[in-house]
Amino acid sequence: MSKSKKISYAITLVFVVLLYAVVALLISQGTINRYYGGIITMICINVILTVSLNLASGFLGQLVLGHAGFMSVGAYTAALFTIHSGLPVLVSFPIALLLAGLVAALFSVIIGIPALRLRGDYLAIITMGFGEIIRVLILALPFTGGARGLIGIPAVAPRKSGINANVLLFSYVFFLAVLTVYIIYSFIKSRHGRAVIAIREDEIAAEASGINTTYYKLLAFILAAFFAGIAGGLYAHHVGVLNPAKFDFNYSIEILVMVVLGGMGSITGSVISATVLTILPEALRQFSDYRMLVYSIILIIVMLFKPSGLLGQRELSIKKLVQRIFDTEKNTGKVKKEEG
């Protein structure tokens, strides 16, 4: 690894730790109230969803229209586990999250094997159908609470344990979001990620270059579903009540919009757009009736002037940002000297 890369990673790490420390402190002191805390949690959950969908749609180039379906599978799996396992929630919650990811991944295998062996956009239609079927199944099954919703999902830390549940939940969502970004970023930079990108660029040429396209398509799709499942598990324990209506087609589209807006094939773009598009509807609350209108208009404007999304396929680096700030200072300094 080159020295400049090491510095870049170090700066990013410091930034992440600082961000966590500050927000966790503010939450524990109550400066960030439950409303804002909820928005921050949703930002992290949406980051996980957006970055993972970007792997399937931005890097692999397969349109997935049922990401909320995988999320709902994860949400119900995790919730049912913490409700029924009988373990203390501090223990059962991490297990539940892992299970949520694994069950979602299992579903992605079942629908991915027939759909991904073919070339073309079959996956879009199949995942769309999957999302709807899951929603209807949740409504019909006896143990999911049906349309009334699944209630009684425990908070991540019981009140008598003395642990601040808000801080703990924030820690979970924050670090899992960071972990998701890290894993998908380094996956993309590995030989496996290159193979995935090759499939997006030209599937026939990828196959002719010795890439087992079916394997890599499945791999990326399963990884994406796994993280969507984890996001679902986090969501279930954040809201406490699961309503199947939340996981409808619109939510899948909402996540896809975040991916497209940030840039198909840009992880940092996904992080930024997930953050902005989670805050935006809340910030627009004062316009009440018009907020979805404003939201749509903003999207249209971005797409008109920047069709490849905010960042396209580029990545944003904190190190470069810092450098740029210092460089401009230095440069202006130089200019002044020359003038003198």
Add this chain to the structure above:
Amino acid sequence: MSVLETRNLGISFGGLQALQDVHFSINEGEIIGLIGPNGAGKTTVFNLLTDVYIPTDGVIELDGENIVGQKTYQITQNGIARTFQNIRLFKDISVIDNVKIAMNSQMKYSVLSGIFRFPAYRREEKEVSKRAHELLQVFHLDENAHDLARNLPYGQQRKLEIARALATNPKVLLLDEPAAGMNPTETMELMETIRLIRDKFQVAVLLIEHDMNFVMGICEHIVVLDYGKIIAEGNAEEIRNNPKVIAAYLGGE
């Protein structure tokens, strides 16, 4: 020794017999030309060799082993690499990554190793990076290693496609109209490059080309296809004077 051999190779699409009794063999390090009028079935031969179509008759033997029924990527891994008539690069990624992708099947590290940057990842990535640069140097593309493939001029894109095919360590290289759209200087340069890679990589080359100066200039053996059948075979001199070939190209009795 023959490295690739086809016997009685044929395919029909419905009632149309596109290829019939195609029979040829390529020796190690040999350069063979496949020519014929438009629609003769030249690219179809390539597509059969690489499992884009599955032959309805015959066998294809690579190093004495029948490869009919193997998947495209397996055939590539076993030693047949190809380029395409209309260049198919991975356009939105860097030149060097185009080459590294073709080396994927020679790398071994696992998904976990890739994500958590285990020593196997570092070692293999370093090695592949070195090999990719060496390969690009052969084609004078090393200065452009970090440019996007789409930003290369046309002639260099053709070269990159050949470099990518070579990166899979092939025994046989299939080139589909490598000189298409090149000016005479570029064509001359390409002939030099093909001879160079044959010598350097000990690879047999089977190429389709319409530029007769190119084919006659470089190929040791030429196979002529017309209406899906081989009508002539031989060296440049024999082909040039073969009445059947002249008739196929210019019309005749």
